[in-house]
Amino acid sequence: MQEQKYIIEKPDSFELKDIFECGQCFRWNEEQDGSYTGVIKNAIINVKVEGKNIIFTGKCEGNIQDIVKYYFDLDTNYKKIKEKLSNIDEYLKTSVEFGKGIRILNQDLWETIISFIISANNNIPRIKGIIERLSKKYGNKIEWNGVKYYTFPSAEQLKNVSIKEYRELGLGFRDVRLYETTQKIVNKEIDLEKLKNNPNTEEVREELLKLSGVGPKVADCILLFSELKRYDVFPIDVWVRRVMNELYIKEDDETKVSKKKIENLANEKFGDLKGLAQQYLFYWRREN
């Protein structure tokens, strides 16, 4: 474990607020100087934008350059993606412009599964609190600059945690779901390594849906926001339903709009980039 630094010139699409506040991750916190600090697997990383540069500082075992390149998906060129989306219609153009600094992260698959099970029928401050307590209690402690950080607990670290303990941590009715899903993953009933190697999005989705607490929306979030990195999914939550209805469907009562209708519309308009389109629209609507 040693402190490392890595500096790059700011690429197209890289705004800290857009990346960390667009709803894809829960473990990054803003510092007083405007930089963000978070935990990536067993590395503690601080990201700071200074003029034309991005400065990554961190305490990590591996090479910091490899870690952040993978996590922040720095080899993907967003310029073309954003151009394509902007050309679809005025709404996409507006929302892409609004969220122009968004970058979809490659988050650890296991962590993303558990995090989004926790996110069900829940709000961001509480989700972050639960994940923090979970990490503090069952993860590994790493101290950096006098601050204690905790890694997200592995499936092994959670396998003997009881439903009661989850309840005491504030998981609520999600306690059973976390327990059952952890068991299924530990005993390889669902093999995460196999999922990572399966290029067929629909097959992976079906496997994820076998996990307790993983329904259609959570499955799509896992596919989009984890290292599975599938852009051809379209997570439908209340905000996406709202924005799709307001822009395209224009039904009086948005709760009456069927999921099927939204899905068909997304396929038709956004095609294989629908996951990214969702993210720009979602972020734009929620912040405005």
Added chain:
DNA sequence: CTGCAGGGGTAAA
């Protein structure tokens, strides 16, 4: 102060 709706859904009826 109490009551209640609603929040980035899922599972069971």
Added chain:
DNA sequence: TTTACCCCTGCA
């Protein structure tokens, strides 16, 4: 297709 579910927050 409808409803309960844990817990926190905002607001009447």
